[in-house]
Amino acid sequence: MSQRPAVAVIGAGFSGLLTALHLAAAPDGPTVRLIERSGAFGRGAAYATANPDHLLNVRVANMSAYPDDPDHFTRWLAGREGWSAHGGFVTRGVYGDYLQDLLRRALESAPAGRLLLEQDEAVEVRRAGEGWRVRLALGREIEADAVVLALGVLAPAPPAAAGADLLASPRYIGDPWDPKARLDGAASDVLLIGSGLTMIDAAISLWRPGRRFWAISRRGLVPRPHAPTAGAAVPMRTAGSPRELFAAVRAASDGGRWREAVDALRPHVQGIWLGWSLAERRQFLRHVRPWWDVHRHRLAPSVARRIGLMMRGRELVVRAGELTGLALTQGGVEATWRPRGGRVARRLGVSAVVNCSGFLGDLEQARDPLLARLLASGLIRPDPCRLGAEVDVGSRLVGAGGQAQAGLYAVGPLTRGAFWEITSAPDIRSQAAGAAQSILSTLRRARAA
Numbered sequence: 500m501s502q503r504p505a506v507a508v509i510g511a512g513f514s515g516l517l518t519a520l521h522l523a524a525a526p527d528g529p530t531v532r533l534i535e536r537s538g539a540f541g542r543g544a545a546y547a548t549a550n551p552d553h554l555l556n557v558r559v560a561n562m563s564a565y566p567d568d569p570d571h572f573t574r575w576l577a578g579r580e581g582w583s584a585h586g587g588f589v590t591r592g593v594y595g596d597y598l599q600d601l602l603r604r605a606l607e608s609a610p611a612g613r614l615l616l617e618q619d620e621a622v623e624v625r626r627a628g629e630g631w632r633v634r635l636a637l638g639r640e641i642e643a644d645a646v647v648l649a650l651g652v653l654a655p656a657p658p659a660a661a662g663a664d665l666l667a668s669p670r671y672i673g674d675p676w677d678p679k680a681r682l683d684g685a686a687s688d689v690l691l692i693g694s695g696l697t698m699i700d701a702a703i704s705l706w707r708p709g710r711r712f713w714a715i716s717r718r719g720l721v722p723r724p725h726a727p728t729a730g731a732a733v734p735m736r737t738a739g740s741p742r743e744l745f746a747a748v749r750a751a752s753d754g755g756r757w758r759e760a761v762d763a764l765r766p767h768v769q770g771i772w773l774g775w776s777l778a779e780r781r782q783f784l785r786h787v788r789p790w791w792d793v794h795r796h797r798l799a800p801s802v803a804r805r806i807g808l809m810m811r812g813r814e815l816v817v818r819a820g821e822l823t824g825l826a827l828t829q830g831g832v833e834a835t836w837r838p839r840g841g842r843v844a845r846r847l848g849v850s851a852v853v854n855c856s857g858f859l860g861d862l863e864q865a866r867d868p869l870l871a872r873l874l875a876s877g878l879i880r881p882d883p884c885r886l887g888a889e890v891d892v893g894s895r896l897v898g899a900g901g902q903a904q905a906g907l908y909a910v911g912p913l914t915r916g917a918f919w920e921i922t923s924a925p926d927i928r929s930q931a932a933g934a935a936q937s938i939l940s941t942l943r944r945a946r947a948a
């Protein structure tokens with residue numbers, strides 16, 4: 500009998516887990532090695548939180564792990580006690596339980612040795628003959644016929660305005676998703692750089708009586724709340740330039756139906772992005788993206804109410820402007836910022852700074868040893884919009900020479916440059932299923948040859 504092929508999946512958040520489950524479920528599938536450095540398999544950055552105020556920002560009805568079984572998550576919830584729905588939204592921790600349950604079941608049902616968990620960090624991937632070799636931080640090497648990078652979101656780049664002493668001090672939290680990140684309990688005023696979903700998460704996690712958060716972003720836009728949408732869908736054009744589509748959503752919004760308009764566009768976003776030229780993609784990122792993000796990625800209603808209360812009580816103050824300086828002082832941090840459209844700089848004294856500016860896209864700025872080695876060896880290259888790594892439509896990574904690499908895939912936010920709309924579960928679950936099918940077909944062809 501010929502030896503079973505092997506696939507290494509690096510990263511066991513939602514993207515890596517789902518890819519591994521599809522691969523392991525195929526009766527003629529490979530041995531799957533799921534590699535995770537954090538030790539928490541299946542949760543990733545989003546679903547490791549135990550904070551009861553951290554809710555999914557997508558309704559449970561849209562959070563099934565399987566694109567061809569949309570009710571899978573709601574059925575799982577129905578068979579389980581100890582959770583409560585906040586108007587159609589559950590905590591991210593409960594969703595992490597769901598993902599871990601899928602993993603547990605797959606481990607129980609997979610034939611011995613077909614699905615293996617490796618708790619370690621992958622630090623290098625290189626070619627080895629027709630296949631690949633993955634080096635782990637503890638020194639072991641794994642051979643694989645195919646490798647999937649499911650590395651998730653990269654912590655934001657440090658603010659240009661900050662000095663090295665601040666970046667090295669406990670007054671600066673550079674990775675807002677690091678579960679070990681803590682603020683000094685006495686910290687009173689806290690600067691949050693950015694005003695999107697990560698800022699909302701940080702304000703909720705770090706809230707204490709008497710603490711005030713200052714959120715500063717270029718436009719000061721805050722994510723809008725989910726709300727029930729009114730009956731019939733809004734007729735929307737699903738092709739056009741960024742300006743044309745923006746104008747179409749604006750027109751629908753004037754009638755008070757922006758949610759319906761954005762939702763009508765939602766299933767077409769990947770296709771629209773794929774159809775745009777590089778210039779159009781850049782135009783979207785420069786002019787439309789901030790607006791799109793706050794309408795597209797919405798808050799669960801109870802989270803929106805809580806944030807509204809914090810804003811009304813001035814526990815959270817959001818400002819539009821540019822940070823021009825961040826200096827460590829004797830008693831804290833002095834931020835200098837210029838309000839949007841203004842000329843006069845303002846100063847703000849805070850106890851600590853949390854970087855909530857969103858995940859990093861530019862791989863060349865990433866401080867990740869695996870990505871640095873992959874870039875240096877030319878096995879991957881940044882996508883032209885600097886949103887992640889370049890992949891082809893089949894999620895195969897493209898090398899420095901412009902060729903898609905046989906057997907080297909990426910799934911999840913790393914592939915935003917190709918697909919844009921690839922950060923939330925409904926999009927990633929389809930991509931994971933597709934990448935797994937593509938790997939299985941390639942392995943079958945190789946066996947038959």
Ligand SMILES: Cc1cc2nc3c(=O)[nH]c(=O)nc-3n(C[C@H](O)[C@H](O)[C@H](O)COP(=O)(O)OP(=O)(O)OC[C@H]3O[C@@H](n4cnc5c(N)ncnc54)[C@H](O)[C@@H]3O)c2cc1C
Binds near residue numbers: 621700
């Ligand atoms: C705070 C937050 C909340 C979110 N909420 C929602 C939501 O409510 N609904 C929704 O649909 N989407 C949500 N998202 C979007 C989210 O990006 C996706 O749903 C999905 O969780 C992404 O999973 P991932 O596996 O690609 O990335 P991640 O969850 O980041 O997982 C990547 C994993 O790879 C591991 N890893 C990285 N490098 C290595 C290495 N070299 N070796 C070994 N392991 C490695 C990391 O430890 C991590 O566990 C949220 C995202 C965040 C950050």
